[in-house]
Amino acid sequence: MTSKKSPTLTDPGKRLDFLDHVIKQVKLVWMLFRDKHVSMWTKAILPLSVIYLVSPIDLIPDVFLGLGQLDDLGVILLGMSMFVRLCPPDLVAHYMHQLEHGDSTEDKAVDATYRVIDEK
Numbered sequence: 257m258t259s260k261k262s263p264t265l266t267d268p269g270k271r272l273d274f275l276d277h278v279i280k281q282v283k284l285v286w287m288l289f290r291d292k293h294v295s296m297w298t299k300a301i302l303p304l305s306v307i308y309l310v311s312p313i314d315l316i317p318d319v320f321l322g323l324g325q326l327d328d329l330g331v332i333l334l335g336m337s338m339f340v341r342l343c344p345p346d347l348v349a350h351y352m353h354q355l356e357h358g359d360s361t362e363d364k365a366v367d368a369t370y371r372v373i374d375e376k
Contacts, residue, residue, distance in 0.1 A: 280355050281336065281340075282336075283355055284340065284348070284351055284352060284355060285302070285336050285339060285340060287351045287354075287355075288339070288340065288343045288347065288348065288351060289302060289339075291347060291351075293344060293347055294343050294344070294347070298339060298342045298343060299339075301335050301338055301339045301342070302335060302336070302339055304335070305331050305332055305334070305335025305336075306332075306335075308328070308331050309328050309331070309332070314327070314328075315327045315331075
């Protein structure tokens with residue numbers, strides 16, 4: 257009997273999937289941030305989470321190596337997640353579809369016939 261190993265985060269394929277997911281989420285946040293249909297109040301979440309990084313007030317001080325940076329990363333990820341959840345769901349779905357399948361408006365070919373009406 258051979259046992260298959262379940263894929264873990266140490267598996268290169270899993271790491272690439274995770275990285276791909278993170279990159280798509282960052283692109284989604286950027287596309288939503290630039291969209292005019294997202295309110296300014298919702299957009300304010302992202303700068304506020306960045307302000308937390310540079311503020312002297314910290315949940316876990318950065319002198320504790322690893323833990324201090326981990327809470328900063330957690331605040332950024334929480335801010336991104338909250339931002340996406342507060343955006344209009346149809347807009348989020350539109351941009352997710354665009355990220356998954358590409359822009360639907362470009363590279364469309366039209367199959368047609370033509371005829372010459374008057375050739376002089």
